[in-house]
Amino acid sequence: MTDRQTLMAFLTANLLIVNMLLSLFFLPGADYCSGQTPALIITTPNILEALTGSCLQIPCTYETEHPTYNSSKTIYGVWIKGGINLLSSPGIIFHSSGSINNYSLDITGNLKEKNCTTLFPNLTTRYTDKYFFRVENGAFRATAIDDPLQITVKDSPWSPSINVTSDLKEHQSVTVTCSAFTPCPNSPPELTWNLQQDSLRHTEKNTDGTFTTKIQENITLSDTHDGYNIRCSARYPVIGGNKTAETEVTLSVSYAPKDTSASISPSGLVSAGSWVELSCSSRAKPPPTFTWFRISEHGDINVSVGQIYSFNATEGGEFYCEASNDLGQQKSFVILVDIKDDKASEFQILNILKILGIVLLCTGIIIFECWFRFCNKPKKEPEEPIYVNHAMVTKTQ
Structure with missing residues (x-):
């Protein structure tokens, strides 16, 4: 074979390969380089995450307006893994005809209704890659090369999210929701x-076709909920066990003043002209402002x-005192400032000393009188006994 014949054979073989690949990825006559509308458009999230040992449901629909598409004919769905390279063999991993199914995929959607929803079971990290969807329908054969899907498979689960209104106040009824991403x-x-x-668990379908699992609880807030930690855990069933992740949120609840009290220093009676300090305390959020009042016969005076x-x-x-914030106010108990009379105190002390002196004097007199009487008491003469008929009779003097 001459060099010319060898060159012609090489060119012919390359041309056949290019034509085959063009027929695989493009419609006959479609010119993507000129900016025309692609023959096949799919709607699916651009990026999806999955968990090893679990499954992944890919929400998918497709659209085509090409005249060669005929829904009355058999429609096949094809998934291709990896980048699209016209000079290499495509990485077809699934063909709905059953001829290829490397990853045990299942198109659960109805292709005649342009639903290409697909289930990937038992994922591993080697599933992480870029994927393309293709439709084959008689003469219509097109790949949605403008709509690639990036799948990332991870070993760790997603932490759930706790949703609650940010502006929380006491006596308010709120709904707390714990949500977890649900790829399967x-x-x-x-x-x-x-x-x-x-709390009842329910799974909701999102606008992009993915799913979220939720639990909810309604609570009526009080000041005791301020600083309360809500913890929610999500346990994902996987092959060989479970994988768990947890999230914690601390509530911040505003409330009116509580436990308002007042104190005085120094305590007890106060000397006239001395300094007195009154102190007010209260528990509130946001922190309260304090106002002091003096009670008078004409009403309470702001001092x-x-x-x-x-x-x-x-x-x-x-x-x-009164503590107040935007949510309310609370008064303390009344404190009495009592002024002591120093002159009256001195007079009282003198009176006490006088009384004490009188008591001591009277006591001494009584003791002396008793002693004097005891010592000067006359002695009695002894009685003479007499005998009458041998009986002793006491002679009374």
């Missing part, structure tokens, strides 16, 4: 949390604003 609706994750354990009220006590009185 046939085996949804089991959700548990530290709220009411009989100070602030947590501490210091003043020179010239006279006594009754005081209380």
Whole structure:
């Protein structure tokens, strides 16, 4: 064979390969380079994640307006793994005719209704790759090369998400939702949390065709929920066991003042003209402002604003504080500022000393009188006994 014949044979073989690949990926006469509308368009998420040992459901629909497409004829779906390269053999892993099924795939959608939803079972990390969908229908053969699907298979599960309104207030009724991504609706994750354990689980279909599993609980908030940690765990069933991930959210609840109280320093009676400090405390969120009032016969008088009220006590009185924020207010109990009378105290001490002196004097007199009487008491003479008829009779003097 001459060099010319060898060259012609090589060119002919390459031309046949190119024509075969063109017939595989393009419609006859379709010119993608000129920017015309692709012969096949599929709708599916651009990126999907899956969990090793579980399954993955790929939501998929397709559209075509090409005149050679005929829904009355048999329609085959084909999945191709890897990049599209016209100079290499395509990585066909599935053909709905049954001729190829390397990954045990199953097109669960009705291809005649342009539904190409597909189930990937028992995934492993080697499934991670880019995938293309192809439709074969008589003379119509087209691959959606403009709509690749990236599948990523991971070993660790996704942490669930806890959704609750951000602006939380006491007495408010809210719905708390724990959601978990569900790539395999046939085996949804089991959700548990530290709220009411009989929360019903349900799986919802998202707008893009994927699924989410949820549990919900309605709670009426109080100040005790502020700082409360809600924990939710998602347990995914996989081949050989389960894989679990957990999420925790801390609630931030606003509430009106609670446990408002007032104190005085120094405590007890206060000397006139000395400094007195009144202090107010309260538990509230957001932090409260404090106002001090003095009770008078003409009504309660606002005497100070602030947590501490210091003043020179010239006279006594009754005081209380009020804590308030946007959600409410609360009053403390009343504190009595009692001024002691120093002159009266001295007079009282003198009176006490006088009384004590009188008591001591009287006591001494009584003791002396008793001693004197005891010592000067006259002695009695002894009685003479007499005898009458041998009987002793006492002679009374």
